[in-house]
Amino acid sequence: MQTISIGMMTPTSTIRPMGKDYDRAFRKSIESTLKNTDFEVEIFTEMIGQGSVQKIEEALDKFFGFHDVDCVTGIMSQAGIQNLTEKFDKKEKPLVCSNLGEHFPLLDSESKCVFQNSIHLWQQAWNLGYYAGSELGSRGSVIAAVYDSGYAFLPAFQFGLLFANPNAFLDIKLLEMPVGGGLSDVKSIFDTVDWDGSDFVFPLFCGEEATIFLKEFKDRRLNEKTQLLGLPFLLERGTEDLSGISVYTSSESYNEQTPDPYCKDVFAMLGNRAGKAIGKAIIKDNGSPKFETLNQVLRSEGNSLYQLCESPRFLGPIHILKNTFGSGDSLSTERLKEQEYNISEDNQLNELRRGVNSSWINPYLGI
Incomplete structure (x- = not known):
C-alpha cells in the first residue's frame, strides 16, 4: 500500500x-x-x-x-x-x-x-448585472453591508450592468459598520432608497441580515414596485414568512429535478x-x-x-434563475435562460483586475 x-x-x-x-x-x-x-x-x-x-x-x-x-x-x-x-x-x-x-x-x-x-461568485455577480441591464431596466440600486461590499461582488455587478447598457445608472447604498460584531442596521437603509425609480435592486447580504432585509422588503410591499437580484446566499431561509418574494440568481449548473439555488x-x-x-x-x-x-x-x-x-472562467453559459418563496420553507425555482459567457470582452473590468484585488483578504463567509 x-x-x-x-x-x-x-x-x-x-x-x-x-x-x-x-x-x-x-x-x-x-x-x-x-x-x-x-x-x-x-x-x-x-x-x-x-x-x-x-x-x-x-x-x-x-x-x-x-x-x-x-x-x-x-x-x-x-x-x-x-x-x-x-x-x-x-x-x-x-x-x-x-x-x-x-x-x-x-x-x-x-x-x-x-x-x-x-x-x-464574482463572475456570477457580473452575469446578474449583465442580465439586469439587458432584461430588467437601466436604473438600479445596490444595498450592501460593509463586509459583503468589501469583496468583488459589487464592482463585478456594476461592470456587468454597464457592459450590457452603458447608459445604465446604479445608486449604491452602504450600511455603517456594525458595532461589536453585531448585525448591520438593515432596516435603516430602506428610507434612503428610491424604490419607485429603481427597476431592480441588488442587495448584498447573507445569513440573518438577508432574512431581515427580505422581511422588511415584503412588509413594505416593495415586491410590487421593483425586481430583486442576489447571490445565492440571499435565499437562506429563516423562520420569517417571505412568501411571494422573487429573487433572480445565477448558477453554473442546474438540475430541474433537484435544483439547489x-x-x-x-x-x-x-x-x-x-x-x-x-x-x-x-x-x-x-x-x-x-x-x-x-x-x-x-x-x-x-x-x-x-x-x-x-484566468479561471466558465466554459459554457450560466443559468439565470427566478426563485420564488412559498409558504413554510418552500422555494420554487424557474430557469429563465442560459446566458452566454462573454465576460472576457469587458475591457473596463479587465483593467480593474490589474489593480487592487479586494478590501478583505479572507474567504467569504469566513469572517
Whole structure:
C-alpha cells in the first residue's frame, strides 16, 4: 500500500462550519475514489484562521518543510494565495485552492500548479448585472453591508450592468459598520432608497441580515414596485414568512429535478469535487499526482477552467434563475435562460483586475 500525503488548509469561520464541511466531504470523496486501489492518503491539517497571507505561508512551510506533502488543498481566498504560487511551481506540486470566488483573479497571476476550485461568485455577480441591464431596466440600486461590499461582488455587478447598457445608472447604498460584531442596521437603509425609480435592486447580504432585509422588503410591499437580484446566499431561509418574494440568481449548473439555488452545501460540494479529482489524478499517475494530470481531470469534471494561469472562467453559459418563496420553507425555482459567457470582452473590468484585488483578504463567509 502506497501512502500519498496531502496538506489541508482549514480557515476559521464564525458564520458557518465551512472548513469542517469541506474536510469531511474531501476525505469521504478521496477515500471512495481510491477504494480497491493500492493507495491510501495521509492528511495533515493546518488551521489558517481568517486566511491571511502570513497564516497560509506558515502552513505551507510545514507542509513542504516537515511533512513533504504530495499536494495541498483547502479553503483560501484568491487574494490570500496569489503571491505564494511560486512555492508550488518551484516544487511542481499542485494546489487545489477552493473558495466561492469572492475575489478577482489578477490578470498577471500565473501558475501552472495552482488550480481554483470554485463557483466563481464574482463572475456570477457580473452575469446578474449583465442580465439586469439587458432584461430588467437601466436604473438600479445596490444595498450592501460593509463586509459583503468589501469583496468583488459589487464592482463585478456594476461592470456587468454597464457592459450590457452603458447608459445604465446604479445608486449604491452602504450600511455603517456594525458595532461589536453585531448585525448591520438593515432596516435603516430602506428610507434612503428610491424604490419607485429603481427597476431592480441588488442587495448584498447573507445569513440573518438577508432574512431581515427580505422581511422588511415584503412588509413594505416593495415586491410590487421593483425586481430583486442576489447571490445565492440571499435565499437562506429563516423562520420569517417571505412568501411571494422573487429573487433572480445565477448558477453554473442546474438540475430541474433537484435544483439547489441556495448552495446550502456548497463547501461540501467543493470538498467532494476536490477529493474526487485528486484521487483520480493519483490513480492516473500511479502515485503522487502531477499538475498536468490534475488539470485534465478537473476539466473533465466541471464547467470551468481551473488553472490559475488561464484566468479561471466558465466554459459554457450560466443559468439565470427566478426563485420564488412559498409558504413554510418552500422555494420554487424557474430557469429563465442560459446566458452566454462573454465576460472576457469587458475591457473596463479587465483593467480593474490589474489593480487592487479586494478590501478583505479572507474567504467569504469566513469572517
